Amino acid sequence: MRALTFHGTRDVRVDNVADPTLQHPQDILLRVTATAICGSDLHLYRGKVPGLKDGDILGHEFMGIVEEVGPGVTRLRPGDRVVVPFVIACGACFFCERNLFAACETTNDGRGAILNKKDLRPGAAMFGYTHLYGGVPGGQAEYVRVPMANTGPLPIPDALTDAQVLFLSDILPTGYQAVLNAEVQPGSSLAIFGAGPVGLMAAACARLKGAERIFMVDHHDDRLRFAADTYGVEPIHFDKVDDPARAIIEATQFRGVDASIDAVGFEAKGSTVETVLTTLKLEGSSGEALRQAIAATRRGGIVSVPGVYAGFIHAFLFGDAFDKGLQFRMGQTHVQRFMPELLEHIGNGALRPEVIVSHQLSLDDAARGYEMFDKKIDGCRKIVLTPGRAT
Structure with missing residues (x-):
């Protein structure tokens, strides 16, 4: 074959x-x-x-x-x-x-x-x-x-x-599990980091669950346009907006969103230092998307991570997560659990x-x-x- x-x-x-x-x-x-x-x-x-x-x-x-x-x-x-x-x-x-x-x-x-x-x-x-x-x-x-x-x-x-x-x-169950982990419900605000297939499926499922406001962060114009046209997201282009998390906080009465979804994972575009550390195998993953998700989420909120990570990450900012009382939910998708409902x-x-x-x-x-x-x-x-x- x-x-x-x-x-x-x-x-x-x-x-x-x-x-x-x-x-x-x-x-x-x-x-x-x-x-x-x-x-x-x-x-x-x-x-x-x-x-x-x-x-x-x-x-x-x-x-x-x-x-x-x-x-x-x-x-x-x-x-x-x-x-x-x-x-x-x-x-x-x-x-x-x-x-x-x-x-x-x-x-x-x-x-x-x-x-x-x-x-x-x-x-x-x-x-x-x-x-x-x-x-x-x-x-x-x-x-x-x-x-x-x-x-x-x-x-x-x-x-x-x-x-x-x-x-x-x-990708559909993965986006759906991410949204369930984020406890999206009618009226929720959500930030999705990554406008790739999983991020797009997360946006679709968030609308299904009644999300009121969805911010989507990426640097591909065509993907952001598609997401805005198809799912009504508010696009943020991170090559044009220096600090997407700051923009999200400013747009949410300086609180942040109820939950963030990191649909990028370990190959997020990070700093020069992170690129060097990863190349030298001194770091397993770029933590840029995860740091942005922590920063953009309100106190008591949830960071949901369907994006794949491996190894260790410097500058995780665990103290910020503790101070804000954040919950983290993540992992591979339990696909069989969700397939019948999504069908x-x-x-x-x-x-x-x-x-x-x-x-x-x-x-x-x-x-x-x-x-x-x-x-x-x-x-x-x-x-x-x-x-x-x-x-």
Whole structure:
């Protein structure tokens, strides 16, 4: 089959690889009908996350048609059309029983990314990601093996298109969990740092929950315009506004917003000092977006962090967070928990995640798609890839 494979920093290629096969009673084989390039894929593409090997198949946002099922699969049958969550969870461990699917302690044979790990079990395996999270082949391919199919894949009604439901695999539940963590409700004020796909999904979900005022901070004019036109956000361009948090405070009676969402994560554009420290591996992440979120949030408010972080951060300003009495809520998304509810919102028209798609390419053009997404060429917001057997 054809699949997008990793060969080093900024070197991904569509290769001919072996077709996947069933390996476990709860496996299914899926013929992929749509897949997407995610911001988390760019962390891998840029060489920012260790644990990838040459030839690894990338991609964790995908959906398709069930081709084969293992003997232990009870929820699906060949011909079913499903969306697959990027988190692989068993459904029966201590954490899965508490709906904390991203913490599943049985699916990941890697060590996880925690530095001060001790004997802690790693979190759940993920599709198409580093071997720290299991090295499970991903879905930017014509076919993919899906483990734990009794817990993950969600059947999709024929009335909904692939474009409408594809993002149930990751960015829509991620934006939704961020909004729930922020306790957004009717009348809330919110700041979202990052106008990428997760930030846009967070804005959509915040409007669904009744947010009254949403500030969005980014430095891409086209993304900010899109967010303002589509979700009614108040855009703040951080290349033009020296201190976005100050602007937000001044616009909220010098209190700050009820909550902030850091949808940027560890690759936020930081200071020269942070860039040098990160290059020298003396710092794991830029803390710029997190510092801005802390500063922009009112006393007693919440900082919600769906953006990925790794390692340690200097100038965290924990004293400021303590003085303001802030709460922090964060982590990988418990995708399975939210998929059915979000599917209902898509079905009734309350959510339209497909509007953020800016480009649709064939799988054979995936390498070009990565370059476009990385460099934001041609106003690139979100790329959907359509696989198909080469003839």
